[in-house]
Amino acid sequence: MHSSAIFLIEFGAIILGLGLLGRFAGRFQFSPIPLYLLAGLAFGQGGILPLDTSEEFVAIGAEIGVILLLLMLGLEYTASDLVSNLKTQYPAGLVDATLNALPGAAMALLLGWGPVAAVVLAGVTWISSSGVIAKVLADLGRLGNRETPVILSILVLEDLSMAVYLPIITALLAGTGLAAGSATLAIALGVAGLVLFLAVRYGRHISRFVSSDDPEKLLLVVLGLTLLVAGIAQQLQVSAAVGAFLVGIALSGEVAEGAHNLLAPLRDLFAAVFFVFFGLHTDPSSIPPVLLPALVLAVVTALTKIATGWYAAKRAGVSEKGRWRAGGTLVARGEFSIVIAGLAVTAGIEPSLGPLATAYVLILVIVGPLTARWTEPIASRLQARFGKTAPVAAASEVPAPRPAEDQDPVDQA
Numbered sequence: 001m002h003s004s005a006i007f008l009i010e011f012g013a014i015i016l017g018l019g020l021l022g023r024f025a026g027r028f029q030f031s032p033i034p035l036y037l038l039a040g041l042a043f044g045q046g047g048i049l050p051l052d053t054s055e056e057f058v059a060i061g062a063e064i065g066v067i068l069l070l071l072m073l074g075l076e077y078t079a080s081d082l083v084s085n086l087k088t089q090y091p092a093g094l095v096d097a098t099l100n101a102l103p104g105a106a107m108a109l110l111l112g113w114g115p116v117a118a119v120v121l122a123g124v125t126w127i128s129s130s131g132v133i134a135k136v137l138a139d140l141g142r143l144g145n146r147e148t149p150v151i152l153s154i155l156v157l158e159d160l161s162m163a164v165y166l167p168i169i170t171a172l173l174a175g176t177g178l179a180a181g182s183a184t185l186a187i188a189l190g191v192a193g194l195v196l197f198l199a200v201r202y203g204r205h206i207s208r209f210v211s212s213d214d215p216e217k218l219l220l221v222v223l224g225l226t227l228l229v230a231g232i233a234q235q236l237q238v239s240a241a242v243g244a245f246l247v248g249i250a251l252s253g254e255v256a257e258g259a260h261n262l263l264a265p266l267r268d269l270f271a272a273v274f275f276v277f278f279g280l281h282t283d284p285s286s287i288p289p290v291l292l293p294a295l296v297l298a299v300v301t302a303l304t305k306i307a308t309g310w311y312a313a314k315r316a317g318v319s320e321k322g323r324w325r326a327g328g329t330l331v332a333r334g335e336f337s338i339v340i341a342g343l344a345v346t347a348g349i350e351p352s353l354g355p356l357a358t359a360y361v362l363i364l365v366i367v368g369p370l371t372a373r374w375t376e377p378i379a380s381r382l383q384a385r386f387g388k389t390a391p392v393a394a395a396s397e398v399p400a401p402r403p404a405e406d407q408d409p410v411d412q413a
Helices: 002-027 033-043 055-075 079-110 115-126 130-139 148-174 178-210 215-235 240-250 253-280 288-315 320-329 335-347 353-385
Strands: none
Touching: 002 033, 002 055, 002 253, 033 253, 033 353, 055 215, 055 240, 055 253, 055 335, 079 115, 079 148, 079 288, 115 148, 115 335, 115 353, 130 148, 130 320, 130 335, 130 353, 148 240, 148 288, 148 320, 148 335, 178 215, 178 240, 178 253, 215 240, 215 253, 253 335, 253 353, 288 320, 288 353, 320 353, 335 353
């Protein structure tokens, strides 16, 4: 009875604290993710007041948070959109992977962590934060800009790549041999291909089966199906998060919209718990020794993400200002970097990898919204200072209304 009361007090304090932190972040218009990580650091191993009783429940909540994050991301896209993006934007996706994964891998090898840690850290520096970027685009009023579909295409390609990447690092972290790792990857690709095929061919039938006019029934069916598929995927040595992502892709139309509205509060709750859980398992005293490598990585990969967005937007015919905005928007790292690092922390391959990933994400989740806002104005000023003028819109183009002070009319949809 006493332990039950302590559990309720601890978990209630966690949820209340997260709510207050989220309100504080919203007032100053920045992502609450760094505050959640700092809260976990404060109340975890080596923190101010370690939490013990509620830790196991928080761990389960964190796993559900990852599943819901990927499910909600999958609901944003249809299978046909994904197929189209793969066909048209894969060169930009390859540039993105090359420019942003290599710095992480190189840093791990320079620190003497070995090849497995190099593969993990490559993923940490590669994947942008879809959640943070989506919020930034909405806050800046750029959802209708010409560069926004390019940004979303890069994010989709990164998320699809996780279907291949996560099984690979899962096998590497488990220490399985080449044959077992190849079998795991083959299963993952087979499952992903099968779900995509079913979503393209029979997506309407799947959505009709799940559909319900009663919000309660829709919530139970979608959530139950997601957890079931995620569990089966994990049993098959495929990431549970990837299984949830594929479920989201399979749902479309009114079902996807209804499920999104119902699950958004649950996603926000359990995702916040996930970030706290990661912080709980990171000793704050372990961060200062890796702060310099994290800062170096943050600077390098912020520049490589800007270059990635600039290249992708140029391929899509976006004007120069839009290219800079696309690059600056992609800088933020967040949930997926933490997910990848969390797998390595659980496997115990390198004690310093978790603290470095935490410091790295903290830096870029704060800097990301700033680069999204200021990369284009700074680039324009530098070009003007060195005598290079920005391209002028053609006379036939009719400027659209300016929803935000920093938008370029030429770049509106």
